[in-house]
Amino acid sequence: MTYQADVLVIGAGITGCAVARELSGYKVSVIVLDSAGDIAEGATKANSGIVHAGYDARPGSKKALYNIRGAGMYESLCASLHVPYRRNGALVIALNDTDRTAIESLKARGLENGVKNLDILDHDAVLAMEPNISPEVKCALFVPESAIISPYETAFALADHAAVNGVSFRFGQSVSSVERLPDGSFAARTDTDTYTCRVLVNCSGASGAYIHNQLSGQKLTMVHRRGQYYLLDREAVPAFSRTIFQCPSPMGKGVLVSPTVHGNLLLGPTAEDISDPLDTATTAEGLSDVLRKASLTWPKLSVRTNITNFSGVRAHLTTDDFVVGPCEDCPGLFEAVGIESPGLSSAPAIGLDLSGMIAGYLGLSLKESFLPCPVRPRPFNEMTDAEKAEAVLKDPAYGNIVCRCEVITEAEIRAAVHRPVGARSVDGVKRRTRAGMGRCQGGFCMPRVAEIISAETGIPLDRVTKNGGDSYILSGTVESFLKEETVHD
Numbered sequence: 001m002t003y004q005a006d007v008l009v010i011g012a013g014i015t016g017c018a019v020a021r022e023l024s025g026y027k028v029s030v031i032v033l034d035s036a037g038d039i040a041e042g043a044t045k046a047n048s049g050i051v052h053a054g055y056d057a058r059p060g061s062k063k064a065l066y067n068i069r070g071a072g073m074y075e076s077l078c079a080s081l082h083v084p085y086r087r088n089g090a091l092v093i094a095l096n097d098t099d100r101t102a103i104e105s106l107k108a109r110g111l112e113n114g115v116k117n118l119d120i121l122d123h124d125a126v127l128a129m130e131p132n133i134s135p136e137v138k139c140a141l142f143v144p145e146s147a148i149i150s151p152y153e154t155a156f157a158l159a160d161h162a163a164v165n166g167v168s169f170r171f172g173q174s175v176s177s178v179e180r181l182p183d184g185s186f187a188a189r190t191d192t193d194t195y196t197c198r199v200l201v202n203c204s205g206a207s208g209a210y211i212h213n214q215l216s217g218q219k220l221t222m223v224h225r226r227g228q229y230y231l232l233d234r235e236a237v238p239a240f241s242r243t244i245f246q247c248p249s250p251m252g253k254g255v256l257v258s259p260t261v262h263g264n265l266l267l268g269p270t271a272e273d274i275s276d277p278l279d280t281a282t283t284a285e286g287l288s289d290v291l292r293k294a295s296l297t298w299p300k301l302s303v304r305t306n307i308t309n310f311s312g313v314r315a316h317l318t319t320d321d322f323v324v325g326p327c328e329d330c331p332g333l334f335e336a337v338g339i340e341s342p343g344l345s346s347a348p349a350i351g352l353d354l355s356g357m358i359a360g361y362l363g364l365s366l367k368e369s370f371l372p373c374p375v376r377p378r379p380f381n382e383m384t385d386a387e388k389a390e391a392v393l394k395d396p397a398y399g400n401i402v403c404r405c406e407v408i409t410e411a412e413i414r415a416a417v418h419r420p421v422g423a424r425s426v427d428g429v430k431r432r433t434r435a436g437m438g439r440c441q442g443g444f445c446m447p448r449v450a451e452i453i454s455a456e457t458g459i460p461l462d463r464v465t466k467n468g469g470d471s472y473i474l475s476g477t478v479e480s481f482l483k484e485e486t487v488h489d
């Protein structure tokens with residue numbers, strides 16, 4: 001099939017969703033394509049979730065510019081999207097004299113970038129603030145403006161907001177080739193379909209250089225850099241309330257120990273260059289590296305409460321900066337490439353900037369009415385007993401707890417399936433509702449979640465996937481399995 005839109009966005013990560021949501025305020029048709037089965041399946045689902053204040057990026061770089069602007073937009077953006085945001089502050093700790101010098105340079109760099117309220121605290125002040133930090137700490141850079149968010153929940157909400165304002169999202173659409181047509185428009189091809197558009201927006205994360213290099217003579221080289229994590233259960237949280245960084249290196253911001261907005265504790269990431277951008281495996285070597293480095297920050301660290309491990313892959317350009325804006329030698333191509341850290345922090349500002357540039361290029365005008373982001377009901381596990389009783393009275397599906405660890409109800413899972421960009425897989429439900437995010441990691445609720453997805457969407461139960469593609473949960477019936485066994489006997 002051939003589809004047509006004014007603007008085609010490749011990539012439904014936080015960047016593509018931020019661009020799409022800004023564009024949805026204009027009179028323009030927009031399609032967003034993603035090779036995965038859902039929003040946020042690339043780097044956006046597997047990162048530290050920190051809204052960096054902006055002390056680390058090189059002054060004058062695009063990373064510094066967008067980090068500072070994006071970080072300044074997040075609090076009100078999250079409020080309007082009804083997603084969590086917590087300005088918990090951060091400490092970058094010095095564990096030796098070399099680190100002490102690095103801390104002073106970071107503070108100077110932060111001030112040059114325009115970060116507010118930076119301070120260097122001595123040993124005693126650091127331990128008074130966070131008593132579980134190693135007593136070896138010499139001093140620390142205190143960054144009160146640092147915040148935490150849920151990266152994928154923010155992307156889901158941006159996508160929902162774009163969708164209610166007319167943007168169309170299509171999944172399982174891996175763009176293999178892009179071409180500029182003689183009339184200046186573009187054709188993007190997937191295995192099954194062709195999409196034509198006047199403006200092409202490259203927000204394809206790990207494929208950013210691959211897409212760019214098909215259309216531009218100014219070639220980009222991308223390195224894929226994996227980061228592995230430990231996620232600890234809520235029990236570990238009182239250990240720290242702020243995000244604790246070690247000093248950054250050329251490979252990244254170093255191993256952190258940080259609370260998440262949902263009260264878990266995150267340890268990681270590593271920084272390893274890999275050849276396959278889709279290789280999100282965790283390794284014994286990588287995870288022990290995380291433990292070794294994290295225990296320098298937190299000597300009493302125990303992973304007894306570890307509930308899962310995961311990894312994400314950074315899209316690092318050898319030029320070591322973001323590419324954001326119109327492509328110089330290909331009019332109509334707009335790009336956000338090399339969006340590694342602080343890409344999450346920068347996404348709202350990149351979305352605003354790119355959409356403004358596209359609006360100027362196409363001569364777009366704003367819509368007369370722009371619908372607000374749909375409000376989601378308060379999670380059942382945050383309701384008072386009286387609110388819970390009222391919710392169950394209105395909808396008895398609130399009375400059916402499907403995920404016991406996180407206390408998520410059938411009503412909430414159904415609602416996740418029926419959101420504007422609704423969940424179609426067990427992981428899609430997990431990230432929208434937290435069903436399966438607890439200590440048992442879905443061991444009890446996964447079959448029930450799959451049944452609800454099937455009932456609500458009409459997808460046959462044996463076609464419901466864990467996370468898109470062919471990740472089917474059921475491989476057939478016991479009856480057919482027994483029949484096959486008999487034939488083989």
Ligand SMILES: Cc1cc2nc3c(=O)[nH]c(=O)nc-3n(C[C@H](O)[C@H](O)[C@H](O)COP(=O)(O)OP(=O)(O)OC[C@H]3O[C@@H](n4cnc5c(N)ncnc54)[C@H](O)[C@@H]3O)c2cc1C
Pocket residue numbers: 010011012013014015016033034035036039040041042043044045046047048049050051052173174175176203204205206207225226227228269311312313314336339340341342343344345346
């Ligand atoms: C380990 C790690 C830790 C990080 N920590 C932080 C942090 O704390 N704070 C911060 O600010 N930033 C952080 N980042 C960076 C942040 O995660 C990224 O900058 C951000 O998620 C990039 O979003 P994106 O939408 O540009 O890319 P992605 O999220 O990767 O989205 C790109 C999308 O494009 C799709 N796609 C790819 N190729 C194709 C194709 N050919 N056709 C169709 N679709 C395609 C993918 O499926 C994907 O959904 C971290 C990154 C990593 C990996």
